[in-house]
Amino acid sequence: MPRDEEFLYASGRIKTLENRLLGRSVIERVIEAENIESMLRVLSETDYAPEFEELESVYDFEKALENSMIRTLNTVRESLKDHRIVRFFTLKYDFHNLKVVLKSRILGIDVQENFSKLGEVPVEELIKLGKGEGDAEVPESMKTAFDGAMRLYEETRDPQQIDLFLDRALFEELIGLTKKIGQEFLKDYLAASVDLINIKTVVRLKYMESDFRTLEKSLLPGGTIEPAFFEKYFQEPVNSLIEALSSSRYSRVVKEGLENWISTGSPAAYEKLSDDFLLGILKKGLYKPFGLETVAGYIGAKENEIKILRVLMVGKINGISEDMIRERLRDVYV
Amino acid sequence: MEITLGQVLALLGAAMAVFLPGIGSAKGVGMVGEAAAGVVTEDPGKFSQTLILQALPGTQGIYGLLTGFVVMQRIGLLGGNLLPLTTHQGLLVFAACLPIAIVGLLSAIAQARAAVAGVGIVAKRPEELAKGITYSAMVETYAVLALLASILMLFGIRLA
Numbered sequence: 001m002p003r004d005e006e007f008l009y010a011s012g013r014i015k016t017l018e019n020r021l022l023g024r025s026v027i028e029r030v031i032e033a034e035n036i037e038s039m040l041r042v043l044s045e046t047d048y049a050p051e052f053e054e055l056e057s058v059y060d061f062e063k064a065l066e067n068s069m070i071r072t073l074n075t076v077r078e079s080l081k082d083h084r085i086v087r088f089f090t091l092k093y094d095f096h097n098l099k100v101v102l103k104s105r106i107l108g109i110d111v112q113e114n115f116s117k118l119g120e121v122p123v124e125e126l127i128k129l130g131k132g133e134g135d136a137e138v139p140e141s142m143k144t145a146f147d148g149a150m151r152l153y154e155e156t157r158d159p160q161q162i163d164l165f166l167d168r169a170l171f172e173e174l175i176g177l178t179k180k181i182g183q184e185f186l187k188d189y190l191a192a193s194v195d196l197i198n199i200k201t202v203v204r205l206k207y208m209e210s211d212f213r214t215l216e217k218s219l220l221p222g223g224t225i226e227p228a229f230f231e232k233y234f235q236e237p238v239n240s241l242i243e244a245l246s247s248s249r250y251s252r253v254v255k256e257g258l259e260n261w262i263s264t265g266s267p268a269a270y271e272k273l274s275d276d277f278l279l280g281i282l283k284k285g286l287y288k289p290f291g292l293e294t295v296a297g298y299i300g301a302k303e304n305e306i307k308i309l310r311v312l313m314v315g316k317i318n319g320i321s322e323d324m325i326r327e328r329l330r331d332v333y334v
Numbered sequence: 335m336e337i338t339l340g341q342v343l344a345l346l347g348a349a350m351a352v353f354l355p356g357i358g359s360a361k362g363v364g365m366v367g368e369a370a371a372g373v374v375t376e377d378p379g380k381f382s383q384t385l386i387l388q389a390l391p392g393t394q395g396i397y398g399l400l401t402g403f404v405v406m407q408r409i410g411l412l413g414g415n416l417l418p419l420t421t422h423q424g425l426l427v428f429a430a431c432l433p434i435a436i437v438g439l440l441s442a443i444a445q446a447r448a449a450v451a452g453v454g455i456v457a458k459r460p461e462e463l464a465k466g467i468t469y470s471a472m473v474e475t476y477a478v479l480a481l482l483a484s485i486l487m488l489f490g491i492r493l494a
Contacts, residue, residue, distance in 0.1 A: 008372070012368065012369035016376035016377050290450055
């Protein structure tokens with residue numbers, strides 16, 4: 001387990017960088033911006049200025065957001081000797097890339113633009129793996145996941161199975177990683193994310209009228225709520241799931257989020273509330289002077305901020321009303 | 335001149351009074367320095383403010399050295415005329431050194447943690463530097479009390 005002292009330099013740096021995270025007032029100004037130009041003007045006064053200045057068209061905003069995240073991750077990496085905490089956050093991008101490789105192999109098309117630049121395994125090596133070249137420099141666990149997913153596809157011919165299989169592989173690797181790092185804080189964060197995803201999966205599959213087998217395959221490992229619990233409530237109305245979880249720590253997320261889902265038919269409110277809940281766990285890092293929590297909190301806060309900006313940009317570009325954008329906005333870290 | 339066990343014990347006490355708080359201060363000043371370097375990497379203008387905080391856990395090492403000097407002076411080591419201490423006298427000197435030796439070590443690290451938190455204050459609200467210093471300086475009280483106890487004991491022991 002890394003000692004808090006190993007994060008002193010990184011924490012000092014992050015305490016300064018936290019000042020540059022977007023606060024409520026900046027986000028309000030973006031929402032209230034009359035047009036895209038004035039929105040960009042607001043952003044040009046923030047930490048995103050260099051990335052947005054490089055953009056040729058505002059429609060490429062994803063690139064700017066991605067580059068800003070790359071800059072953040074590099075700053076954290078160069079401040080730490082042990083990069084495992086960064087890996088905890090970047091692993092999902094590598095698995096995303098692995099999915100892209102697999103799907104392009106199955107569909108026989110090239111989908112270069114879908115690759116995320118935030119992954120740590122070079123995309124060229126993943127492409128090599130996709131082409132079946134044996135010498136691809138890809139971590140063993142990802143190779144195993146790739147082979148497993150490929151085999152599963154050949155058996156079932158169902159591309160959705162690949163997603164389920166790789167999601168499970170990703171979370172299994174994350175569980176292993178948190179065990180290796182050995183910090184309760186990170187284990188707790190991961191367990192809460194798994195629980196919230198699993199709750200969502202159960203409700204989603206109920207509405208899709210899926211079968212039991214799909215549920216079994218879709219539930220992720222590593223949560224605090226046992227699969228047996230979900231299997232039981234899979235057969236009962238959503239309201240009884242809300243009731244059953246009313247004494248858990250997710251009670252507020254579940255009650256407000258799922259009730260909204262029942263009445264509107266959209267999981268958007270639940271997703272927003274679960275993101276806010278997870279950010280609440282990460283906020284421990286904001287109040288701890290130094291340690292892994294500070295670093296994890298900052299990376300998580302930045303990911304959250306990019307989600308907020310994505311909602312804002314999409315909303316503004318498509319001329320969606322201020323109120324509707326506001327409804328979907330996540331909480332902020334600072 | 336024959337060396338007595340009492341002299342060895344007294345010198346051991348002096349050595350401990352110097353090296354334990356010394357270790358604590360070195361670790362403490364190092365900790366605050368690391369965090370301060372992180373802040374200054376992003377905001378070089380905060381050098382002087384963080385430097386004040388970095389210096390705070392350094393005092394325990396000075397208190398330890400001071401106690402060590404008092405022992406050396408009391409047992410006549412500085413004048414080159416080492417007193418022929420009995421074992422009991424040596425143990426008394428050794429015991430007198432313990433407060434600053436132990437409290438110095440631990441309080442320097444505790445103070446450093448408070449000072450790192452103070453560095454966080456400087457990073458966010460540089461105008462509140464004084465509050466960060468105050469929090470950290472509160473820990474100093476106990477190092478000073480330990481120093482006082484050690485010095486009073488050392489001057490109270492009858493050696494000649």
